[in-house]
Amino acid sequence: MNVLVWLAAILFILMILIGGKKGARSFFSLFLNFVVLLLTILFMTDPNADPIILTLIACAVISFINLFYINEMNSKTITAFISTIITIVILLFFIDMVTRNAMIQGFGEEEIEELSIFSLYIGVDFVKIGASVIIMSTIGAITDVAISITSPMREIFNHNPLISRKDLFTSGLSIGKDILGTNTNTLFFAFFGGYLGLLIWFKHLSYSVGEIVNSKVFSAEMISIFCAGIGIALIIPIASWINAYFLVKTRENNKIFK
Amino acid sequence: MNVIVNKFKEMTYKQIFLYIIIGLCFAASVFFVNHNYSFYERPIAKVIKTTLEDKTEMIDIHDNKDYLFNQLIIAELKNGEEKGRLIHLTNEYSSSGAYDQEYHVGDELFVSIDTNKEENTDLTGTIKDVKRDKHVVIIAWIFIFTLLMVGKKQGLFSIISLAANAVLLSYALDVYLSTSNMSLVVICSVSTILFTVISLLLVNGFNEKTYAAIVATLLGTFISLLITYLVMWLTSENGLRYEEMQFLTHPYRMVFMAGLIVGSLGAVMDVAITMSSSIFGLYEKNNNIPVKALKTSGMEIGKDIMGTMTNILFFAYISGSIPLLILYFKNASALGFTLSMNLSLELARALAGGIGIVLTIPIGLYTSIFFINRKRAKL
Secondary structure, eight states, rough: OOHHHHHHHHHHHHHHHHHHHHHHHHHHHHHHHHHHHHHHHHTTTTSSSSSHHHHHHHHHHHHHHHIIHHHSSSSHHHHHHHHHHHHHHHHHHHHHHHHHTOOOOSOHHHHHHGGTTTOOOOOOOOHHHHHHHHHHHHHHHHHHHHHHHHHHHHHHHHHHTTHHHHHHHHHHHHHHHHHHHHHHHEEEEEEEHTTTOOOOOOHHHHOOOOOHHHHHHHHHHHHHHHHHHHHHHHHEEEEEHHHHHHHHHHHHHHHOOO | HHHHHHHHHHHOHHHHHHHHHHHHHHHHHHHHHOOOOGGGGOOOEEEEEEEEEEEEEEEOOTTEEEEEEEEEEEEEEEESTTTTEEEEOOOOOSOOSSOOOOOOOTTEEEEEEOOOOOOOOOOOEEEEEOOHHHHHHHHHHHHHHHHHHHHHHHHHHHHHHHHHHHHHHHHHHHHHHSTTTSOHHHHHHHHHHHHHHHHHHHOSSSSSHHHOOOOOHHHHHHHHHHEEEEHHHHHTTTTTGGOOOOOOOOHHHHHHHHHHHHHHHHHHHHHHHHHHHHHHHHHOOOOOOOHHHHHHHHHHHHHHHHHHHHHHHHHHGGGGGGHHHHHHHHTTTOOOHHHHHHHHHHHHHHHHHHHHHHHHHHHHHHHHHHHHHHHHOOO
């Protein structure tokens, strides 16, 4: 039998054993996310579609699945969802500018030989696709940070119902600081694990530092890592602020009605 | 304005010193990447004028419509013997830009200069590559500043641990290449231990919480590696398409397995530290908390993080293949073929990482309880 089927089956069994119903839902969300990603890619092959807008829609659907399907719809997940979308929009503009200026779209010199049988003039905008790749690689981490901030903030609010908006915001920030390091680390290792072959290639062919830094594949990878880190850091104040705003606002509204 | 002044007064000398150092590093590195032409042996030219020559429509054999452009570029040489002279370049690019791009005034390019030239005529040459170092440096700084602004001290620590891990990884690969008789998997396993110890100690400091996380991370990573290896062995790697693995100079299976360890390590570490800090947190709040209560709360926390953590890895791995998938699809490749060619290794990595994450939940729970019990016995 196929390696992938086996690994997927093992993961599914483990998730159910350890997570029960929620585990099954987590596994199913992975599957749904795969389908969403695949559909997005298929839509991107249409030259008339804008990859940036497709990415935005895909990110909304993916965070919808990650937040509402796994964690159910409630005030915590709704603010997490709103902050995810705001962060993604800001990040998309930034990354689109970066990929345009640094010219890291498409394929590098090292990859192009294997692709010589393909026609490269396929009419889709690779700059925008490059931006979309970077966003997609962090969307998992961004929704994770969003929910990890809004959920404990809600607990703090419930324990101290009279807390001021500013104090609530600061407590959100300090929760965020704790996860910042581990989350950037997670992405960092994932990227380097994926590109280990590339690193060995550079070392083996003894590229000079100048050649490595300026090559398209390496700079694209570094820029992805940095942009992912920026995204993770950005969502912390955004999610804290929005959540503090909404929590305090609902408290004030309730007072009026009483 | 007053707020800023007050903020400034609150800062200690140590902080001011640190900010000044960071500011100086920033200024120095940005100055360097903008004036480092003489450090490169390859000629560099800065574009000063571009003119669009012509635009043609082209349709390839798969009916994809694209536009080809021809661009005349005048650029000034920035280094070497011909420094200061102008060079004429031509650039052909497409509107999709998979392997080419339009150049704009101010872009810096690596070029080669044609030699067979008579005196007093303009230099000509061909474009080799783009100078990207200044972009990488600027974005690195934006990254560092965002992390410092949001994370303050923790942000600084995460930058330090990223840098330390990068240096360590680079050194490990050097060791691997210089001693070719050592297996990459062995070297990566040793580095895994170092990565774990360094990162977790930096984030959490020397205490039982960290030790529990270190033990859980190592157990989780290696057990998931073992499971993956067993599956690969049992199925004789049916379904893994190594042909499309890029940049191959070394045994691909080895590189794949080593990448698997390194790739899942970060996520497993994250789960381990979340488990150990929340369980130790419960214990510290109430020293007499029964083990059974720790177990139920621990499993609840585990259930909460399981889904989002596997998603992080999944997207980090799969998204890199988007450009290739689009290229395959636009070249009329069948869906199944495209997916198995481009995604089999990424999916295997994501699934193996997911197995590591899920396994680390009970492992992290029980190692934390073990360390708590030992602490209790001492009291």
